[in-house]
Amino acid sequence: MRKVLSSALHGIAALLAGVTMAVSALAAENAFGPFTFDDTKPDVISLNGEIDAGSALNFRRALQAAPNAKLVTLNSIGGNVQMALLIADDIHQRKLATYIPKDSRCFSSCSYIFLAGIERKADGQLGVHQISSDAPDLVGAQLAISDIIDLLNRFDTPVEVMSVMFKTPPNDMHIFTADEIERYKLNRTGTEQQPTTAAAPVLPSTAPGTGGAPTSTQITAPPSQTPPVTATASTPPTSQETQALVSPIEEFTKRPNRIAIYTGMDLFGDDISSTRVVDAAACALSCLLTKGECKAFTFNADPKIKRGPNCFLKSSAGRADGNSVAFSGRFLSAADADPSAITLGTIDPKSALFDNVDLPGGDLSHFPDRAAKTPLDCRLACIDEAQCVAFTYLKKKKECWLKGFIGTPIFGQDMVSGMKKLQTFSPAKIISLN
Structure with missing residues (x-):
């Protein structure tokens, strides 16, 4: 996991260079002394x-x-x-x-x-x-x-x-x-x-x-x-x-004029399309080419995923979620202030989920969470519950148990457990599109 994080962090420079080149390629600038306009605007x-x-x-x-x-x-x-x-x-x-x-x-x-x-x-x-x-x-x-x-x-x-x-x-x-x-x-x-x-x-x-x-x-x-x-x-x-x-x-003022780039953060939900691209810069360019329909994107940088989509285009920034292999970008307009740091309770799906592990005791309720039908639902339910610090999901029974404290982990066949921690996310870089 450290190798993935290191690779992701080293990829920021390449991402910035790639996005800058992509933006430059989109806009052919016409200059007349101090006056300019580009073909896209x-x-x-x-x-x-x-x-x-x-x-x-x-x-x-x-x-x-x-x-x-x-x-x-x-x-x-x-x-x-x-x-x-x-x-x-x-x-x-x-x-x-x-x-x-x-x-x-x-x-x-x-x-x-x-x-x-x-x-x-x-x-x-x-x-x-x-x-x-x-x-x-x-x-x-x-x-x-x-x-x-x-x-x-x-x-x-x-x-x-x-x-x-x-x-x-x-x-x-x-x-x-x-x-x-x-x-x-x-x-x-x-x-x-x-x-x-x-x-x-x-x-x-x-x-x-x-x-x-x-x-x-x-x-x-x-x-x-x-x-x-x-x-x-x-x-x-x-x-x-x-x-x-x-x-x-x-x-x-509503047109995007810069991108806030985040590492280790997933903008979850509100997908309008998904595709497979070579890198995060290509994902950002795919979002730009929608001419305003795409407001944000998340790129999955996990090198182990060889097939399927790794670029997810979104109609809004959606909900922020922790994911150590994710690059995300949020497009900002002239009317938007630069985003400030946000602190979230996260259960990272790559580093904080454990298969075949049970966390006995500490249940917040005598009954499982009725709305959570999948491990993903259970993870999100724990994130949304302020008192929840961990969860255990029983796959065979499709039961989600939210925990108020973390017990001693033991082996649990066909169970998934996750532990929550606080994370602070700030933009790694804000890239101008001008």
């Missing part, structure tokens, strides 16, 4: 990195390559103000949603892009400050601020947010707290967006760089490819239209 464009002088053009290239994009995820320290305003205008005109994932940040000029979203949510950090410029051009700076205010007004940005923005020095950063995000209504669903007019703003042209001072040239943002529709109080959006507005962020 063509409705999501991701901004990762600084906004530079070519970012507005690169964003339009990404939009052309991903015409069905509904959502832009943000992870940027900011950058060129003019480019950010042009990107923000495109997002607003196309009615795209914006989202800052957990552990991501959207600072400085990136905040304009976030605020442009028809639907928007900040699970990560949102930070703002004044624009900065190396050129002492007061008039140009005031014009730039005026253009920023005009654009932010089009996005129905609360005046308190703009006040915080312009009061924070350019060498500082105000990161909104969860309380401020709620108070200023920085998160919003698609149905909360006010009707917009068809007029496009006049945006300042700045030299490349972070917060550069505006030049004398003015650039007019291009008109939307889809003419805006003005809603009236008498024509509320239909349920289908409302769903179309609300769904992008909710859909994205």
Whole structure:
């Protein structure tokens, strides 16, 4: 048994490498400057990195390559103000949603892009400050601020947010707290967006760089490819239209973005299918290929099992159970917190079950457990009973006896006994799928 455990533990590195390679093979990434999307999620464009002088053009290239994009995820320290305003205008005109994932940040000029979203949510950090410029051009700076205010007004940005923005020095950063995000209504669903007019703003042209001072040239943002529709109080959006507005962020946050891997733990039950694969990485890939139907998997690493299924795909994480030859994985979405350690009473089917062994005495009841008809049922019944520390199952009589203490083991023909112990399970690794 120690050899099996050792082999399983050594297999973690191979499992991680295999899953990473499998995920990479599934997703062909398309990059346009700091903007990317992959073929498995063509409705999501991701901004990762600084906004530079070519970012507005690169964003339009990404939009052309991903015409069905509904959502832009943000992870940027900011950058060129003019480019950010042009990107923000495109997002607003196309009615795209914006989202800052957990552990991501959207600072400085990136905040304009976030605020442009028809639907928007900040699970990560949102930070703002004044624009900065190396050129002492007061008039140009005031014009730039005026253009920023005009654009932010089009996005129905609360005046308190703009006040915080312009009061924070350019060498500082105000990161909104969860309380401020709620108070200023920085998160919003698609149905909360006010009707917009068809007029496009006049945006300042700045030299490349972070917060550069505006030049004398003015650039007019291009008109939307889809003419805006003005809603009236008498024509509320239909349920289908409302769903179309609300769904992008909710859909994205429900998608799996990482896997929590456990060793020695079986996710028992809720199987949707089972198959035989070469290793745990292949089992994880089989789960991924179901496109959301599979939420977890367990791989049996026992080398003695030469035939039959060893990969079990599950509709949910089911119930956790101890099994020293098991690798299990649970898929997590952006909405899920990293799982914490759990402590369970377990009767390991590989190391804590004993054939032809009786544990006399210590019965919790004068009668056998009537619901337990098999050794498996008896094992689970003991696990579920807090006072049970062991069990003995009589195969011929099909009787399950739960024990309150462990007697001296003796030979028992056609009996199976098991002893319970407490085990703590923590993820051996959490693998990102991004």
